[in-house]
Amino acid sequence: MLRRERWVHICEASALSEREFLTLDVLHGGDIVSCLVFRYQGMVYAYRNQCVHMVRRLDGEQKRIFDDAGELLRCSMHGIVYQPQTGESLSTMCRGEKLTPVKITEHEGGIYITDKRVRGIV
Numbered sequence: 001m002l003r004r005e006r007w008v009h010i011c012e013a014s015a016l017s018e019r020e021f022l023t024l025d026v027l028h029g030g031d032i033v034s035c036l037v038f039r040y041q042g043m044v045y046a047y048r049n050q051c052v053h054m055v056r057r058l059d060g061e062q063k064r065i066f067d068d069a070g071e072l073l074r075c076s077m078h079g080i081v082y083q084p085q086t087g088e089s090l091s092t093m094c095r096g097e098k099l100t101p102v103k104i105t106e107h108e109g110g111i112y113i114t115d116k117r118v119r120g121i122v
């Protein structure tokens with residue numbers, strides 16, 4: 001059974017095209033954190049917007065999160081690249097470390113955060 005009453009509506013599914021992303025501040029546990037939401041190969045994904053290398057946003061230096069080929073997530077600070085589907089660093093630096101995932105779903109034309117730790121958008 002779906003527990004939709006706890007879902008946090010982000011946007012209409014049609015508002016997030018392939019390789020597009022948005023950032024939002026959410027109440028995550030007791031903290032306000034930046035969250036990345038993007039579409040990749042048709043699926044939507046969300047991670048905390050914090051690099052594994054340093055406490056920096058992936059889009060902190062440039063308002064983009066993908067590499068030039070559009071195939072990997074890339075931190076704009078020092079260039080660590082991540083597998084979009086898993087958030088795992090593929091770079092020598094911090095290899096194997098992972099971005100913190102945030103549970104998300106696309107349902108009946110909307111995109112929702114379903115992560116119990118997220119209480120809402122700030």
Ligand code: FES
Pocket residue numbers: 051052053054055056075076077078079080
């Ligand atoms: S802070 Fe992201 S690669 Fe260094």
